[in-house]
Amino acid sequence: MRGMILAGTVLAVGVVGAAHAQAPASLTAEQIIANRQAGQALVGASFASMKHAIDTKSTDLKQFKPMAEAIARWMGVFPDLFPPGTEEGHKTKALPAIWSDRAGFDKDARNLVAEAQKLAQAADSNDPAAFAVAFQNTGKACGACHHDFRAK
Ligand code: HEC
Numbered sequence: 001m002r003g004m005i006l007a008g009t010v011l012a013v014g015v016v017g018a019a020h021a022q023a024p025a026s027l028t029a030e031q032i033i034a035n036r037q038a039g040q041a042l043v044g045a046s047f048a049s050m051k052h053a054i055d056t057k058s059t060d061l062k063q064f065k066p067m068a069e070a071i072a073r074w075m076g077v078f079p080d081l082f083p084p085g086t087e088e089g090h091k092t093k094a095l096p097a098i099w100s101d102r103a104g105f106d107k108d109a110r111n112l113v114a115e116a117q118k119l120a121q122a123a124d125s126n127d128p129a130a131f132a133v134a135f136q137n138t139g140k141a142c143g144a145c146h147h148d149f150r151a152k
Contacts, residue, residue, distance in 0.1 A: 029090075033081075033092045036078065037090065037092070043071055046071060047071075050064050050067070050068075050135055054128070054132050054135060057128065059128065060126075062124060065120050066120075068120035068123055068138075069120045071119075072113045072117045072120065076113050079105060079106050082099070084099065094149065094151075095150060097148055101148075104149075109145065115140075115141045119131070119138050122134035
């Protein structure tokens with residue numbers, strides 16, 4: 001009897017734990033993957049517009065402050081969109097390393113948050129040289145994660 005109660009408790013805790021770690025049941029794995037890809041597509045497009053501003057020697061850089069801040073905010077929640085069960089589907093390019101080296105993945109995401117915040121500051125300063133340096137550093141942080149955690 002006691003064994004049964006214990007087993008029931010362990011089971012209940014296990015279920016609650018799994019529900020917490022996984023995405024809401026209302027979203028399918030395909031939807032979660034589509035969400036993270038759409039967000040990254042926006043990040044990519046935003047990044048391209050910043051590169052264009054640098055290439056054309058724009059002196060109107062303050063406009064990128066909210067964009068860089070949004071990238072930082074997004075990257076703060078991006079790892080939440082990789083719950084167990086979303087390793088495959090929707091042509092994901094996510095590599096298995098995300099789930100085997102979660103700490104490394106989270107660290108790369110935090111690193112990008114920090115670099116994007118610096119990019120926002122550089123944009124606010126409207127200093128082209130500072131903005132270009134911050135942009136490069138942010139790009140390196142994108143590349144570091146893609147190198148280890150995204151398929152080519
Ligand atoms: C913490 C890791 C990480 C960081 C940092 C990161 N990415 Fe990604 N990115 C990924 C992963 C993983 C995918 C693949 C997602 C999938 O297919 O499920 C991806 C996908 C993309 C895509 C393809 C989106 C699509 O249409 O499917 C673009 C574009 C992109 N990232 C741009 C960027 C840029 C630009 C940065 C830096 C500003 C960046 N990423 C930073 C992990 C990261």
